[in-house]
Amino acid sequence: MASATSRQFLLIDGDDTLWENNIYFEQAIEAFIDFVGHSTMTREQVRAALDEVERMNVHVHGYGSAAFTKNLQQTYERLAERDVQPQDIEHVMQLGQRIAGQPLTLIPEVAETINYLAGRHDLMLVTKGHPEEQRLKIERSGLESLFTATRSSMRKPSIPTGRSPRSGSSTPLAPG
């Protein structure tokens, strides 16, 4: 046990720090671009259109896979080159919805590291996203008991421009 003077209160991010997150969004985006199959837009242009919809909607839809799913749908409606059928929307929505069903995969050596730190410091898990979705991830991580506290908020204090709202940025939180 560390002495009181060296014991610190550490804020630790969840998505893409403790467990995989962004890879599932990336997979969904690739499948979305395939499905759009645009005749003139490049993959990068379709992706840029999605990024633009996400930026516009972040203050309305917030974060997480449900917000992402709405953004996919809206982007599809903008870009579709044929009459949009209900089954097309259903397919696009499933691409987003299945993200929440992905297994929680801890990043290598995270469990050992958090165990080590928890013996020496007070740890607070701070995640950004839909609170219920984040709560389920924290539970499934198996790490919850090692944290003094956990907090999920719809947004972190600052959102750097140009960053995707899809996953938490690495912006450090100021203490207090």
Ligand SMILES: [Mg+2]
């Ligand atoms: Mg993160």
